[in-house]
Amino acid sequence: MPEGKFCNRTPVNTQEDLEALLGDKGGKQYYAEMEELDVDKAKLATSLKNTCKSRLRTWLDMCAHCGLCADSCFLYLCNDRDPKQVPAYKIQSTLGEIVKRNGDVDNAFMRQAMEVAWSQCTCCNRCGQYCPYGIDMGVMFSYTRGLLYSQGFVPWELKIGSGMHRVFKAQMNVTDEDWTETCEWMAEEAQDEWPGLEIPIDKQDADIMYTVNAREPKHYPEDISEAAVLFHVAGENWTVPSSGWEQTSLSLFAGDWEACTLQVKHVYAAIDRLNPKRAVGTECGHAHRATVIEGPYWAGRPDGLTPKPYLHYTEWLAEALREGKIKIDPAKRIKQLVTLQDSCNYIRNYGLKKITREIVSYLVEPGYFVEMSPNKEHNYCCGGGGGFNGIGRFRKQRNRALMVKRDQILDTGAKLVIAPCHNCWDAIRDLEEEFKIGIKWSFLKPLVISMMIVPEHLQPQEEE
């Protein structure tokens, strides 16, 4: 069979197709069709010719097979040091073979490559730090995902996810109406406790344009009201766009570069339309990666920068604490052992290690903060990055992958983990569910709200 009804080389571009694909519960038919899907070898060879350039080819070609990458990979460590989990092996046996055979590979090969690309690598980029040549297999697996996606070999959820971005410009089928209604509803609810609080939509020339992860309006609307409370207390002149508010990109996980471009350009269009001084994104790692780190390149910006300065939430929060816009009540500082999860996407891959630790210095009583080992840019992936959290087919492998983070947390002795990243937060929640080690985990927003000093003029008036 050349192409299936669901499993094929065509991206999902209409709501109708999206609903049909969602209707195939668990991707049963989708994966059955995948077993029959032909490889378009000519297309694959053309992709290689156009996109596999000297950086990737030299990496593949020059790898000295020294094996120093093995111990750098948390998936190698938590799978009983299975040699098949050595990063160099994983990439050489997938992308390396595709390049060597110039795309002349068959269906079984592609299905195996899909399994490796999405269940044996989270694109955390840690191996690249330990290779003497700086060969970054996370970059190469991300590239490999792009090749696999273009041939239709992509996990069901991620085909849907990238389709969501194409159809709704947001994952989890959240529409712009859903979003603005959620903002209005959250503002209304919060006003009882916070008189004068607003979530201004589409305000021109604000100091800050705030963007989120679609799962906040979908599942965690309180995250939006917490952001509003903090901007309110800090006295910020801020706004959210009615469209272009969604910062995440499941298409980044899927390797759907066209959808990545569509998505990020949509956010940049909101910046152009509203002309804020800066943009601030929520506590999410891959959202920041998609919009701020890789996004400028997808949008074709030669300077590699966003149209306006675009801060990760931790950068804004550190600034607000530093400048005293938000003050922490010393009596309420955390006085239990607490540790911090470094998100690969904005710590290793964006250098914000000092920023998150600065925040910790305001929130945690001295002596109670315990670093994980290793930490900062050398930290391990939470276990659920790169889309791993969301793929049902690879749930078992994902759960096993959580063991490294579990042990890192256990070694700190901390019972609270600060996790300013949606993906890490989910993975840590799941590891508690899976292994029951008795920890709590939190984003920064609720912690700060619970311990900040509320200026008198912002406090609710006592009823007479």
Place this chain on the structure above:
Amino acid sequence: MYQIITGPLLWLTFLVFVGGLAWRVYTYVKGLDWKLDRVAYGTQTAHGVRGAANSILSWVVPFGSQGWKVKPIFTIMFFVFHIGIVITPLFLLGHAVILKMRFGISWPALPMYMADILTVGMMIAGVCIIVRRIALPEVRIITSFYDYLLLVITIAPFFTGFMAVHQLGGDYKVWLYAHIISGEVMLLAIPFTKLFHMVGFFLTRGQIGMDYGIKRGGMKGTNMAW
């Protein structure tokens, strides 16, 4: 025989070696693509150069990077092997004498005992690297015949040279010829095999350093702690 291998063949070797390397460096740099690699090489060059320097320096210094620190035994083997390979042929007394006799160039030379220490150290490290390839499952799985062949190509000029210099194992002339030929084979192999890393190391390390120096934190003022 001696005339050929130290005359035309040697010159041809140098020509292919230098020309081949130059071609590979040219095609590598030309193939870098800011959009595909997603690194603004051309517009954020100052940040890139800083990142590249940090990346290269951290890894050319023994124990300069986290990667070296966590593998101390391998790191020692690695540096003994590579220092021997680079320093010995460049500053061997015998080679300096040839330069003086043929071209009148005065070239500094190592004392013989130092050259011996470096050569023997390099050969021992080479053997350890081979044993490591066989012994460790994580290295064995990615090792192919080609990797051993490259090690043989690399060690051969040192082994034969050592035998010739110390007149061990029979006719020294045979060892000398073998030394010259194996040295030429090694030089010829460099542009066409993984041995390209002699130059390629600086290119790929520089590239990933630029990536970190520009996109992954460098422009935020964070130096990657390699």
